Structure formats: C-alpha cells, structure tokens
Amino acid sequence: MLRITSRQNPRLRDAARLVASARDRRKAGRCVLEGEHLVEVYGERVGAPETLVVAEPFLDRPGVAALARRFDDRTLVVPNALFHEMAVLPAEVGVLAVVPAPRLAVSPGRAFCLLLDDLQDPGNVGSILRSAAAAGVEDVYLSRACAFAWAPKVLRAGMGAHFHLAIHEDIDLPDWAAAYRSRGGTVAAAVGRGGTDVYAAKLDRPLAVAIGNEGAGVAPELLAAASARITIPMPGGMESLNAAAAAAVLLFEAVRRVREIG
Numbered sequence: 001m002l003r004i005t006s007r008q009n010p011r012l013r014d015a016a017r018l019v020a021s022a023r024d025r026r027k028a029g030r031c032v033l034e035g036e037h038l039v040e041v042y043g044e045r046v047g048a049p050e051t052l053v054v055a056e057p058f059l060d061r062p063g064v065a066a067l068a069r070r071f072d073d074r075t076l077v078v079p080n081a082l083f084h085e086m087a088v089l090p091a092e093v094g095v096l097a098v099v100p101a102p103r104l105a106v107s108p109g110r111a112f113c114l115l116l117d118d119l120q121d122p123g124n125v126g127s128i129l130r131s132a133a134a135a136g137v138e139d140v141y142l143s144r145a146c147a148f149a150w151a152p153k154v155l156r157a158g159m160g161a162h163f164h165l166a167i168h169e170d171i172d173l174p175d176w177a178a179a180y181r182s183r184g185g186t187v188a189a190a191v192g193r194g195g196t197d198v199y200a201a202k203l204d205r206p207l208a209v210a211i212g213n214e215g216a217g218v219a220p221e222l223l224a225a226a227s228a229r230i231t232i233p234m235p236g237g238m239e240s241l242n243a244a245a246a247a248a249v250l251l252f253e254a255v256r257r258v259r260e261i262g
Contacts, residue, residue: 001068001075003056007085011051012076015098016086022151031101031150034090036063039097041160043067048074049097055083058094067095101150104168109180110138112254113208115173115187117218118145119243124214125149126157127244133161135251141171141208143219173210177225180208187226189218190250192240195229202228203254211247 004012018025019032033039033049040063042049052075058064059077068075083094114137119125125147132140142149149167177187185206189195210226212218223229232241232249241249 001054001072001077003077005079005082007082009076012053012078012082012086015051015053015076015096018098019086019096019152022148025101025150026148029101029103030098031155032152033097033099033155034093034152035156036061036067036095038155038160039067039095041163042097042099043070045160045163046099049099050074051076051098053078053083053086053096053098055080055094061094064095102167104166106141106168106171106176107139107166108183109141109176109185109206109208111205111207112137113139113141113180113185113206114247114251115177115208115210115222116140116142116146117173117210117222118143118213118216119211120145120147121214121243122147122151122153123157124242124244126154126159126161128211128247129154129158129165129167130161131244131248131251133158133164135248135255137165137251139166139168141173141176142167142169143173144170174219174221174225177208177210177222180206181225181227186228188228188230188250189223189226190246191223191229191231192217193231195231198230198232198250198253201230203257205254205258207254209247209250209254211243211250214243 048071052071054068054077056077057080114132187208189210
C-alpha cells in the first residue's frame with residue numbers, strides 16, 4: 001500500500017473528482033463505493049477495485065486493515081483530514097473504492113424481473129434494489145430517466161444489492177415489456193388504484209414487476225405494454241405508498257406465491 005500526503009497524487013485526484021461529480025461518474029462509466037461493507041461485498045462478488053482509498057485512522061479497524069492488505073497494490077492510505085477534503089462524506093466512511101460501473105448488454109429477461117420507470121429519488125432506487133436482491137429478482141431494467149443506479153446515494157441505500165443483481169440501464173421499457181410478453185412472460189404494472197388486487201392477481205413466472213415514477217406512476221406507454229395492472233389494497237385509507245414500500249410488497253407477494261406452489 002502507498003501512503004499519500006499530497007492531494008496532487010493523480011490517483012487520489014481521480015478518486016476525488018469521481019466522488020464530487022455525478023456527471024464525471026456517468027461519463028467515465030465508473031462509480032465510488034463508500035464504506036467497508038460495500039467494498040467488502042464488491043471484493044467478494046466482483047474482484048479488486050481500481051483504487052482503494054483509506055483514511056489512516058481506519059486502519060485500526062480489522063475489516064478495513066484486511067481490505068488494505070488484500071488489495072495492497074491498489075491501496076492509498078491518506079491522512080484523515082485529506083480524506084475528508086475529497087467530498088462531504090458521512091463521518092463513519094473511512095474507506096472508499098473506485099470501480100467500473102458494470103454496463104451489461106440488454107438481455108431478454110429471466111424468470112423474475114423488475115422494471116423501474118423514471119424513478120428520480122436515489123434513495124428509493126437503492127432501497128428497491130435492496131428489496132429486489134432479497135426477493136431473488138434476477139434482472140432489473142431502468143428507464144432512461146431513472147436515477148443513475150451507480151450513484152453514491154443509490155449504492156449506499158442498496159447496501160451491496162447491486163452485486164447480486166444484473167442491472168440494465170437506459171432501457172426502452174415499453175419495447176422490452178412487449179418482447180417479454182411475446183415470449184410468454186407476464187408484465188405486472190403497479191397502479192395506485194383501479195388495478196386487480198395484488199393478492200388476487202395472477203403472478204405466474206416468468207414475471208416482470210413494473211414500478212413507476214414517485215409522482216406520475218407507470219408511464220402510459222408501459223401500461224399499454226403490460227399484461228396486467230395490479231393495486232395494493234390500503235384499508236387504512238392512505239392514497240398511496242412510497243415507491244420503495246410498494247415494490248417490497250409486490251415483490252414479496254410474488255415470492256410468497258412461488259413458496260405456496262412449491
């Protein structure tokens with residue numbers, strides 16, 4: 001590992017630029033993992049990061065020290081003050097990694113898929129990805145106007161879920177849904193009202209669940225391409241659920257159906 005005291009180090013400057021700029025992350029096709037947990041999951045599921053940056057006091061933590069040893073030739077150790085100059089990071093973040101943001105070829109979709117239509121809030125997208133990974137979703141498709149899946153806030157909320165999923169971005173969801181249906185798949189689109197009660201709806205696999213924008217819901221074009229519209233009953237009288245909460249309900253109802261059949 002290399003100990004750095006100058007902010008002019010090229011690798012450190014590169015990491016700082018990516019931490020600070022969403023535009024640069026998208027343009028470079030790279031992302032920044034913040035915190036020991038995310039870096040550890042990445043190492044287990046994918047491999048070595050391009051660069052690992054560790055604030056020197058955090059080397060006292062066994063987990064961080066193990067990561068630094070594991071990726072010794074890619075590790076920069078910096079003073080705490082220099083680490084926190086890079087960007088406004090949560091106080092508990094003492095380690096970050098620069099990694100490529102995976103860009104997968106568009107696939108036809110497997111047995112359990114999730115479609116995210118123009119979701120804008122990074123926290124919602126990350127929370128939904130976390131639920132999707134927990135539910136056993138295989139492929140996630142994000143429309144062109146969705147929040148960048150590999151943004152720091154999305155990664156933080158996802159808690160490592162990204163590395164358990166095949167994530168496809170910039171997808172024309174209506175076209176994808178029509179093709180999925182043509183191969184015998186079911187596309188179930190969530191709507192706030194007027195759809196089939198989710199607990200009575202047909203959720204046979206192969207299945208793709210579509211979740212819409214926080215304000216507008218699923219776009220009309222995607223609704224037109226869907227097999228069914230499903231609604232979560234809310235006897236408590238609320239008008240709607242947060243997108244992340246709705247996604248969790250729908251995905252785990254689909255899980256329950258498979259367990260019931262099995």
